[in-house]
Amino acid sequence: MAAGRHGGYRDYEARERELDAEASRRSKEQHHHLGGRHRDVDRHRDGGRSRGGRDFANGYGRRRSPPPRSRLAGRLGDREPGEVLSGSASDDSGGRPHRGRENGVLSSGREGDVMAVTDDSGGRSHRRRENGVLSSGRDGDVMAVTGISSPSKKRKFSPIIWDRDSPKPPHSDAARDKKAVEPVPSELPPPPPLPPQDHITLRLAVEKSLMDIEPTVGTESAVQLLEHEVNKVTEQEEEYATMRNISTSRWAGANDDDDDGAAPVKKKSLSPADSSVAGQWKRASPEPGEVSGGRTMSRSSDSGKMSNDEKEDFEANEDDYMDVDKGHASDSDTENRMSDTDSDNEIHRPETPEREKAPHRCINMLQDCRSVDEFERLNKINEGTYGVVYRARDKKTSEIVALKKVKMEKEREGFPLTSLREINILLSFHNPSIVDVKEVVVGSSLDSIFMVMEYMEHDLKGVMETMKQPYTQSEVKCLMLQLLEGVKYLHDNWVLHRDLKTSNLLLNNRGELKICDFGLSRQYGSPLKPYTQLVVTLWYRAPELLLGTKEYSTAIDMWSVGCIMAELLAKEPLFNGKTEFEQLDKIFRTLGTPNEKIWPGYAKLPGVKVNFVKQPYNRLRDKFPAASFSGRPILSEAGFDLLNRLLTYDPDKRISADDALKHKWFSEVPLPKSKDFMPTFPALNELDRRSRRYLKSPDPLEEQRLKELQGNIGNHGLFG
């Protein structure tokens, strides 16, 4: 058994004290060592200019010292208890994607990446950082350069949407049978065309919206209305196919029982009924799983009839739908992808006979859901913007699960779009670093919906509030590897999380970290609301979003990962602004004010008009020194390099999840700790931790949630 698991929290504290003493001793040794040798060399090479963080001007082209990696790597004394000697934190990860890591040496799929834990510091005297990217003074000694993709790099096609490319319409018998027995094709269809960079850009441009659509509400049934509406939408928009639709989920299928505990691939596969439903909705939804799913869910509950109120709401709130952008269809790669989808959708135009079957399938979908009564409520865990989370026991299996009740009361347009996104994404995905959604169950009224998730004892935010000392470097590495694995999985599957923060990272007492809360996530290329720059809680929000960019990419998640890494090391948020201006001000004061040279395009960003502080240096190193006697978190040269690459201003140069996983920091000592040896904590999730929320970032979303919390406290039914 894992020492950490036996030890419990008290032991952890004691161990932490020991480790602190040990770390302090080591850091002194290291300081002495570095001071005695490398530092002199550095000073010499640097012409005596190296001084603290100023050497690491993020984008200001100053020289930096060669990292003392070989010595660190070679010293067993630098190991921390529980380090994974192989350099992998995924010792028990089973089906984890392969990271190409062997014996502490990361192998690289790309020529030129320096990955081994060998001494490569000798000749690297002129590496410079520009825009957070290291360049090399020696040919062939090229670090994994941030944000510059290998042209050969491929992304996996989304498991949610691959079926849309099946040669036959998904409702055909052959296609159905094939899906039933062959859940995962050995080779996925090729991904949509990729822009030539690691971070895929979304374009936020709205020319056509559902506001432009006139629904006919007088005589049609709800389902007819829905179809009428979504078919019109289809004709006006550029959008992915809707295999992400809620109707493709496991609980929509006829064989739910069989699915229990099934392999992940089965989860993604469709039953015959599902596949026909999927085919049905494939052409119908402007946002996969959103409008159509939402309408279906809410309207089905009243047998397809829509009340006058609902009709009014429907008409009044058309502007709440995702806007669609026709104009961009032909002028970017993203839109080209969407065009492909559209041509695919052409096959299933509304005139096809399958359309008539929709009401029947929708009803089936609801009938196949288990009732929430099959769960015993234990306690409320937490409440977020989009739902209340309960701890519950499955009466049949006694399994402890987390039930997230989807908030319906504020939804004027039926099933919440954010929840639909989350359900669809989580049901479709299976990865050790993504929280597993097992099924969806319904409450007493058909419009109360719960996601049944694996139960996780903690979230990272709560844990860090409890801890007396920050995580050690090897623990941070273990957590970062898991986080990056999850983010890579999302990005490989064309999903941006858009709200990565410590409260959305769940931990269990097996040392596992899992990403949750996909309420704000999107598949690339999805049409976005004009206000979507507001995604990502303020403290973790990328500068391009804060400055009002209309286009953003996977790089926004990587910035959040950088903020999380810093927070893990320091046990406090890196940039905790109260307003957007203050947030940018804090970033600029730490990383230096960006300019057109280090971030091409910066000057054109809408928010740049504001008069920000002019701070020419990157002072990040001051916050994370290589050695410290003042209690500040120490970070090795390599660790600092990774942090800098994550917090690179120019999104195109910011490191990708894939490259971050290969970063040398993970293969130098102290190596990532094994999950088995990660500290354990009392399960705070057994308490209602709403009070913690008051300490959270003053993001507009958070404020909204706070108000809702205040409104809801005292409202206790069975499952709320």
Ligand SMILES: Nc1ncnc2c1ncn2[C@@H]1O[C@H](COP(=O)(O)OP(=O)(O)OP(=O)(O)O)[C@@H](O)[C@H]1O
């Ligand atoms: N599977 C789970 N196991 C245990 N606790 C969970 C689980 N999922 C969520 N939680 C707890 O509930 C909180 C809120 O969950 P979640 O973030 O999914 O809701 P949300 O409404 O989308 O939140 P937010 O307002 O942060 O967007 C989490 O921070 C976590 O503490």
